[in-house]
Amino acid sequence: MLKNTILLTAVTFLLSVNISKAQSVVWLDKLDLSVATQGNGKPGINTSVDGKKLTIAGEIFDRGFGTHAESSLLIKLNGKAQKFSALVGLDDEMKGHEPAVEFEIYGDNKKLWSSGIMHLGDKAKPVSVSLKGIKQLELVVTDGGNGPYYDHADWVNAKFETNGISTLETFNPIASEPYILTPKPAATPRINSAAVYGVRPGSPFLFRIAATGDRPMAFSAKNLPVGLKLDSETGIITGKIDTKGTYEVELSAKNAKGSASKKLRIEAGDRIALTPTMGWNSWNCFGHEVSADKVKRAADALIKSGMVNHGWNYINIDDSWQFNRDGKDPSFKGKMRDENGYILTNSKFPDMKNLSGYIHANGLKMGIYSSPGPWTCGGCAGSYSYEKQDAESYANWGVDYLKYDWCSYGGVIDGLPDNDPNKVPSLAFQGGGDPDKGIKPFRLMGNMLKQQPRDIVYNLCQYGMGDVWKWGDETNAQSWRTTNDITDTWASVKNIALAQDKAASYAKPGNWNDPDMLVVGVVGWGNPHQSRLKPDEQYLHISLWSIFSAPLLIGCDLEKLDDFTLNLLTNDEVIAVNQDALGKQGVCLHTIGELRIYVKELEDGGKAVAFANFGREILKMPYKDFKKLGISGTQSVRDIWRQKNIAEINTDKESLSLDIPAHGVAYYKFISPK
Helix, strand or coil: CCHHHHHHHHHHHHHHHHHHHHHHEEEEHHHHHHHHCCCCCCCCCCCCCCCCCEECCCCCCEEEEEECCCEEEEEEECCEEEEEEEEECCCHHHHHCCCCEEEEECCCCCCEEEEEEEEEECEEEEEEEEEECCCEEEEEEEEEECCCCCCCCEEEEEEEEEEECCCEEEEEECCCCCCCCCCCCCCEEEECCCCCCCCCCCEEEEECCCEECCCCEEEEEEECCEEEEHHHHHHHHEEECCEEEEECCCCCEEECCEEEEEEEEEEECCCCCCCCEEECHHHHHHHCCHHHHHHHHHHHHHHHHHHHCCCCCEEECCCCCEECCCCCCCCCCCCCCCCCCEEEEEECCHHHHHHHHHHHCCCCEEEECCCCCCCCCCECCCCCCCCHHHHHHHHHHHEEEEEECHHHHHHCCCCHHCHHHHHCCCCCCCCCCCCCCCCCCHHHHHHHHCCCCCEEEEEEEECCCCHHHHHHHHCCCCEEEECCCCCCCHHHHHHHHHHCCCHHHCCCEEEECCCCCCCCEEECCCCEECCCCCCCHHHHHHHHHHHCCCEHHHHHCCHHCCHHHHHHHHHHHHHHHHHCCCCCEEEEEEEEECEEEEEEEEECEEEEHHHHHHHCCCCCEEEHHHHCCCCCEEEEEEEECEEEEEEEEEEECCCCEECCCCEEEEEEEEEEEC
16 A cells, blocks of 8 residues: 555656646746847847837737847757747837838748737737747747838747746847958058949039048049149149040059049039939937937938948938927027028028038038928928929038938828928828839929939938839939838848849939938947948848948948947948949849859949848858859959959859858959959
């Protein structure tokens, strides 16, 4: 009897141990969430992104993970988890906005579950996913199709049922150690300016020769058109060309170590921006805190850092140079415009003409920002019904570039409600795809700009609605956004990059597809931080924007440039591909799993090729399908980032060895040896 009792007790104990192992619970909020990538803010541990109680459709939750689309969290399971369960939804803290997201769960790179598109106010949706045999889990929150704006998303009451283990490892598989590939510029002169420049006859001419090498340096130019003059010390060319035509100029630079020359073709005609714009924009680092002083300091930093010697030359002021509808500016007296309808600047920009003069004196150009609606995205005065006055103001101030952002125009697409702009929200994105109404406001401002006595490069910021690349040129624009706003996350860069081919055939000199700004360096106004992109992701980002012939506009704080970021932005061979005078956009010609191979034809007959690895594993392989890339015969292969020749191969018979980091790139130029 005693033996039976002991045996029964032992069996009961063993069963209870096994049951407890099978039913061990690991809460998501107990894991290391800091490795998660997300579009904005920091991962919230039992809080929302804004640090508040997790709240979905009025229901408050004590446990969970508050994040922001685009979001990704990777977790190692190694087959030791049985089940994942949670509730998901958009956090109520975004009331007054219209966020939309989709929650997705991937196991070993296969989709296990999706919430479908969820909106603010939707009741929390339950999740229950079997994890048997799964080695790696990914929790994803994607944009719901209307941009990643205000997408505060919550995984609440999220837990794992495991095989008796008490924790799980989260991880980010992409290398995080920065490394520099760009060689330092030589002491001898090298001219890095683009080979072609467009200007309309009679417009002020401003061109700074971009040249690296020891200073002092003396500049000269042969066959400079009548009306232009060159400052031999600064390399700045100014003046006006009155006669339409093509002018072949030879630029030269000389210092104590040597000399260099380069041909420049000046096209005086109807088209400007014959190569993509290169410069800086204030929004990503300063946002509403931008000021004339900060803009001047950015111009100074562009010169001091040496970036100006690599072709970076635009200083663009984004939103918040005007008065805001909140009326908090101490100099705001209820008037955003004067009695003639001309726009007034806020107290942070006391003299816009003086500011442009400061920028122009350094051979740089100045950009500005507005909206076709009554309000900009940030609630400042837009150009609605004052297009003529604003275009004239820009010309009078000396503006060289206008970013024109759709913002509130959706609220007036059918007219101004009750003739009261205060009834129009600052963000009203509807209607931009309308084939007539969506084009109308951009054509109106484009016509006004073209009537001005100076060239103003015109950028349409309307997020690709209505296939803007098909009609942007008709509005007298030179570039147009093809996408929603970029964020410094891998998901954002990847999704934007993979969507660019659809517009590629419309790119040409004077017409550029704009996949948004470069998210490198210190970004995030209000929360300044180094780009969340890993080093290899940044190399891929810059390489693809180069091969896409995209405008290159950086949004980082130029006074806080680290060595890695500076080297990313000053590789003259990477920039030369972007600025190539042929003006073709690279496209993907071959896909192998997660490898995308982009090819861009160049003016000298060569081809730039970006082998972009979008996968999470290092890619090692011999590549030989060159016919798919339009490449044949004997080719010299040059590593563009390292600026050195790496091979000479017969592409009809031989292969090229590829070794590409996860989320990284191999960027080469192929050209037939002479």
